[in-house]
Amino acid sequence: FLVNLAVAEVREGAPKAAPEDLATIEEGLRRLKVHGWRSEEEEAGRAPFVRRNLLLLHFVLYCEKIELSLQESTQRALSELQHKVKTIADMLFQYCLQNRWVKAALTVTEVEAMLVSGVWDHKDDECRELMKAKWTRQGLKVPKLTISANAADVECGAQATIKVEVTRLHAYSAEELAEVLKDQGPTGAGKQAEQPQPKEGWWVIAEGIRTQKGADKAKCTEVLAGEEDLSHNSLVGGQVLACTLDAPMMACEINFEAPAHPGEYKVMVHVRNTGCAGVDVRRKVTFQVKQPYTGRGKATAAADDVPELD
Structure with missing residues (x-):
């Protein structure tokens, strides 16, 4: 799916992220020792579109740690990528529910929440404080x-x-x-319709x-x-x-x-x-x-081991 998405981006002329923005993000992730940028071995072998998408999404997570004002072209590329990731995540979540994959479904909700909140860890105290400040x-x-x-x-x-x-x-x-x-609410003169x-x-x-x-x-x-x-x-x-x-x-x-x-x-x-x-x-x-009540004495005793929910 990701390969098809990359091909579609090339054909449709998807917005291009500025190389200097990507380089700044990459340097920031290395400085923070983020997983995936802790050594040359971790970075080796990434296709250009994988590198670009990973850098943009990690910038969303670590925007409070990386001081960078994105260029307009990078902002457009990031906005389009976020929309696609949200679509993919929603599809994955529904697919996980259909297949009864609980761990995967819970992980999808965590990733979506971190991308929306702009934090890198849903359990970290610093992230909680940053998120609280944003909401306030x-x-x-x-x-x-x-x-x-x-x-x-x-x-x-x-x-x-x-x-x-x-x-x-x-x-x-x-x-x-x-x-x-x-x-x-909407701004402007005149009476506004009642807002839901x-x-x-x-x-x-x-x-x-x-x-x-x-x-x-x-x-x-x-x-x-x-x-x-x-x-x-x-x-x-x-x-x-x-x-x-x-x-x-x-x-x-x-x-x-x-x-x-x-x-x-x-x-x-x-x-x-x-x-x-x-x-x-x-x-x-x-x-x-x-055991269902049969009206013929006590039900058969249950097995010693505790059964499982399938």
Whole structure:
């Protein structure tokens, strides 16, 4: 796809980035020892269009660290590239959801958020401060969420439901919302049409957590407790959440077919935003899948090992 994109750029006469701008960006990335520019070996073998696109996108991430006023031609090239990357990222995200690739889907949301926010790491404290300053200059609040999620026990093969409630601690007051609408509203004389309220959007992604037998099972418990990075698994379900800026809460339900085998199941619910880095939240949900009631005594005991969500 990237090769076809490069060929199309040549045929269509895509905007050319100024060589001196690219050289300045490259020197800045080397000075910062960014991954990919730490040695000659890392830089070797890159095709010109790959080098150009990588430099422009990394300039977006490290614009606060690299002092450079882009020339007009480079600005046009960057604007077009950002549009194409956004299109590709949206396609990748949907493809990941269709194939139930949770880790890849979560990674896409992180990359999109960093490119929109202009920061190089969604977990770095310096990046958080830079992003907060940018939002403040725009008259906006940095999102801050808390999440609660629960699921009732269910019989094998029946419909399971995870209920999710997200509290927006950054909800705008009436005065704050009026100020935002004033700043973003159209200018000019005469009476303006009533402006629709801006909305805030989130992805809710439910991830089935695989557990293992014996010692590995204990390790998985530590992972879920946040002591290690999560071992990502398959997609259980997903929903889109959207609300006005003054809404104090968002809620949704994720429905899916319960596994065919009885036992304890764990799901991690992620709430992700593609426009702001480092503000995502997550919550673990545990529920029991039981044998269907047959009316002929107790159900068969579940196996010793904890089953997996496929």
